[in-house]
Amino acid sequence: MHKILIIDDELSVCQMLEKFLKKKGYHAKSTTSGKQGIKMLKMEFFDLVLCDYRLDDIDGRTLYPELRNANPEMVVIFITGYTNLKVAIELIKEGVYQYLEKPLRPDELLETLESALKLKKRNKSYPNRHETSSVPNQDFIIGKSSSSRELVKTVDLVGPTDYSVVIEGETGTGKESLAQLLHEKSARKDGPFIPIDCGSLSKEIAASELFGHEKGAYTGAYSDKTGAFELAKGGTVFLDEIGNLSMDIQVMLLRALQEKVVRKLGSLKPRKIDVRIIAATNENLRDKVRNGSFREDLYYRINEFNITVPPLRERRGDMSLLINHFITKTAEELGKPVPSLSDEVLEVFNRYSWPGNIRELKNVIRRTCLLSIGSETITSKVLPRHLMEENRGGGETKNFYVGAAKDTHKEVLLAENHTDLRKTAHMAEANHILKVLKEVGNNKTKAAKLLNIDRKTLYQKLKLYQLET
Numbered sequence: 001m002h003k004i005l006i007i008d009d010e011l012s013v014c015q016m017l018e019k020f021l022k023k024k025g026y027h028a029k030s031t032t033s034g035k036q037g038i039k040m041l042k043m044e045f046f047d048l049v050l051c052d053y054r055l056d057d058i059d060g061r062t063l064y065p066e067l068r069n070a071n072p073e074m075v076v077i078f079i080t081g082y083t084n085l086k087v088a089i090e091l092i093k094e095g096v097y098q099y100l101e102k103p104l105r106p107d108e109l110l111e112t113l114e115s116a117l118k119l120k121k122r123n124k125s126y127p128n129r130h131e132t133s134s135v136p137n138q139d140f141i142i143g144k145s146s147s148s149r150e151l152v153k154t155v156d157l158v159g160p161t162d163y164s165v166v167i168e169g170e171t172g173t174g175k176e177s178l179a180q181l182l183h184e185k186s187a188r189k190d191g192p193f194i195p196i197d198c199g200s201l202s203k204e205i206a207a208s209e210l211f212g213h214e215k216g217a218y219t220g221a222y223s224d225k226t227g228a229f230e231l232a233k234g235g236t237v238f239l240d241e242i243g244n245l246s247m248d249i250q251v252m253l254l255r256a257l258q259e260k261v262v263r264k265l266g267s268l269k270p271r272k273i274d275v276r277i278i279a280a281t282n283e284n285l286r287d288k289v290r291n292g293s294f295r296e297d298l299y300y301r302i303n304e305f306n307i308t309v310p311p312l313r314e315r316r317g318d319m320s321l322l323i324n325h326f327i328t329k330t331a332e333e334l335g336k337p338v339p340s341l342s343d344e345v346l347e348v349f350n351r352y353s354w355p356g357n358i359r360e361l362k363n364v365i366r367r368t369c370l371l372s373i374g375s376e377t378i379t380s381k382v383l384p385r386h387l388m389e390e391n392r393g394g395g396e397t398k399n400f401y402v403g404a405a406k407d408t409h410k411e412v413l414l415a416e417n418h419t420d421l422r423k424t425a426h427m428a429e430a431n432h433i434l435k436v437l438k439e440v441g442n443n444k445t446k447a448a449k450l451l452n453i454d455r456k457t458l459y460q461k462l463k464l465y466q467l468e469t
């Protein structure tokens with residue numbers, strides 16, 4: 001039975017938690033004093049301590065090293081009475097497993113305890129958090145938002161099966177990273193994981209990349225080529241931006257999946273394939289089926305299971321872990337000490353809509369770390385301008401785009417005010433795209449580069465927001 005020590009200066013919280021945890025099968029003890037807690041830890045072994053950050057006799061910052069000294073292998077979870085991203089990041093950086101916000105939710109508390117104790121068991125020497133990800137990919141951060149926890153549950157469920165999976169989500173939300181996790185969770189994990197970016201392939205190249213070609217199959221085919229389906233034998237083919245495949249290639253793909261054989265271009269010889277298909281899209285594939293640009297039979301073939309990854313702005317609870325991860329990684333790469341973020345930067349991060357999602361957050365952090373070499377703190381001076389501008393919330397961000405703006409130098413039509421989060425985020429995204437287009441004289445290639453999305457995605461977004469005809 002796992003032993004848990006509760007430290008909280010409110011007696012009623014101690015009693016309530018102790019009772020609750022005992023009921024759930026834990027061996028729980030509690031104290032209202034931090035100093036008394038340290039004494040108990042020195043005399044008795046506990047697997048985990050659940051500790052209020054602000055105690056009457058000592059605060060979490062001072063208490064933490066003492067907790068660690070008393071038992072280096074113990075899991076430490078802090079409870080904070082207010083949302084404070086900065087404190088959370090610092091705590092996690094120092095090795096705290098998690099921080100939970102008051103009021104505590106029983107399901108969240110139990111889930112956190114269970115996963116912390118599971119990890120502790122697996123990794124006898126706690127506490128390097130980045131080595132203790134509950135998934136093998138150490139660079140994949142599992143956030144603490146409920147949608148992230150749901151996502152991980154789904155990965156645990158569907159990963160080990162051979163189901164084909166379609167992952168939907170905006171650009172940069174981590175679809176490919178998730179596909180890799182599914183692969184790593186499967187019996188195919190020792191086989192290859194072959195990603196193919198369908199968005200960047202012309203019709204001819206797509207067929208050759210997927211199925212291979214024989215020398216001389218077409219002009220320019222100077223040697224034999226093995227396609228992804230053969231290369232991935234025993235593993236997984238990841239088809240990114242599958243919605244961009246032409247109809248011809250969709251037919252070839254469907255046939256290959258039905259017959260479980262492929263034929264190289266220029267050859268009639270069937271070659272057996274043994275692959276799992278994971279596909280990703282940032283469009284709505286069902287809509288494409290409805291409008292006839294994606295084959296319905298192929299859709300059902302590849303969509304045995306569907307996962308939607310929410311955008312970062314809808315899972316802000318994940319931000320602290322992601323920020324901490326990217327800052328630590330970048331500092332490691334640069335060979336510099338890990339800097340901290342000023343309160344203003346954290347505020348901007350918290351408010352910004354992150355249209356490029358996790359990729360954008362990662363890039364912004366890499367950039368700001370580089371520009372802050374030599375400083376202990378990253379300040380808002382080094383933040384990209386658009387983050388600050390959106391944060392200031394000029395008049396334009398209070399409205400939602402509804403109309404066409406053939407001339408992107410023009411202000412877009414403004415409509416009614418919205419409080420709806422999704423609409424506000426879309427509006428901010430549209431606003432930002434326009435601003436970047438304006439900066440680069442409407443050059444889409446340059447704009448896509450600056451926005452850190454591919455050109456196709458930019459066109460889709462222009463269409464979606466009716467910014468151009």
Ligand SMILES: Nc1ncnc2c1ncn2[C@@H]1O[C@H](COP(=O)(O)OP(=O)(O)OP(=O)(O)O)[C@@H](O)[C@H]1O
Nearest residue numbers: 139140141170171172173174175176177282358359
């Ligand atoms: N949970 C995560 N933890 C840490 N890094 C992540 C996570 N999810 C995504 N990333 C990072 O964010 C970046 C974008 O992720 P990824 O390429 O998987 O997104 P995507 O949704 O496939 O993007 P696109 O739609 O543009 O192809 C990558 O650098 C990836 O390493």
